[in-house]
Amino acid sequence: MMAKVPGIQLREFYRNMLADSNRTSLSPAISGLGETGIPGDAPLMLAHVSLPTPRIRRVALRAIARLQLEEHAAVFQQHLVDESPAVSREAMKALSKLVHILTGEELWRVFSNYSLTHVQRHVLFLIARLSKWESIAYLIAAAAADNEEVASLAQRYIQRWIARFNSSFTSPTDSQLLRSRRRSTNTGFF
Numbered sequence: 001m002m003a004k005v006p007g008i009q010l011r012e013f014y015r016n017m018l019a020d021s022n023r024t025s026l027s028p029a030i031s032g033l034g035e036t037g038i039p040g041d042a043p044l045m046l047a048h049v050s051l052p053t054p055r056i057r058r059v060a061l062r063a064i065a066r067l068q069l070e071e072h073a074a075v076f077q078q079h080l081v082d083e084s085p086a087v088s089r090e091a092m093k094a095l096s097k098l099v100h101i102l103t104g105e106e107l108w109r110v111f112s113n114y115s116l117t118h119v120q121r122h123v124l125f126l127i128a129r130l131s132k133w134e135s136i137a138y139l140i141a142a143a144a145a146d147n148e149e150v151a152s153l154a155q156r157y158i159q160r161w162i163a164r165f166n167s168s169f170t171s172p173t174d175s176q177l178l179r180s181r182r183r184s185t186n187t188g189f190f
Contacts, residue, residue, distance in 0.1 A: 034063025042068035054084035065094040085118035092122035128157040
């Protein structure tokens with residue numbers, strides 16, 4: 001809103017602040033540019049997503065998501081496994097808007113390879129938002145996870161899947177059916 005006030009050049013102010021910033025002003029500079037910038041400003045944030053301070057990484061991801069989300073999908077996928085729950089959550093929020101480009105297989109690979117509870121919870125959130133038949137096999141497999149919190153969350157997502165089953169009448173593909181049968185047999189369901 002303020003970016004459009006005559007006589008106030010907030011975008012330039014935040015770009016200059018970002019160029020001259022120290023650690024204490026870096027977060028406000030990134031946030032401000034994320035609010036007032038244009039898509040071409042998103043690359044300015046890329047250097048900040050790998051800084052050691054979780055707050056800076058989170059703010060930079062949020063700014064990139066506002067300015068140029070789809071072009072930087074790989075950055076969000078990379079930070080989904082961040083050791084900081086807040087950074088991982090920011091990546092998850094961005095990826096939830098890009099769920100149409102994600103596959104259950106790639107999300108499951110992340111779920112299987114990272115044991116941090118917050119990472120597995122965030123991946124499950126995304127899996128649950130995949131298409132009806134794409135998500136169920138992975139949710140069933142996650143319900144058998146060793147981590148009780150994660151298994152319980154997967155079971156809640158399965159309950160939600162069941163409750164919404166008749167809200168869409170798409171049919172599963174042969175590979176989705178096969179994957180569901182394999183996962184349910186391997187986990188003891190059905």
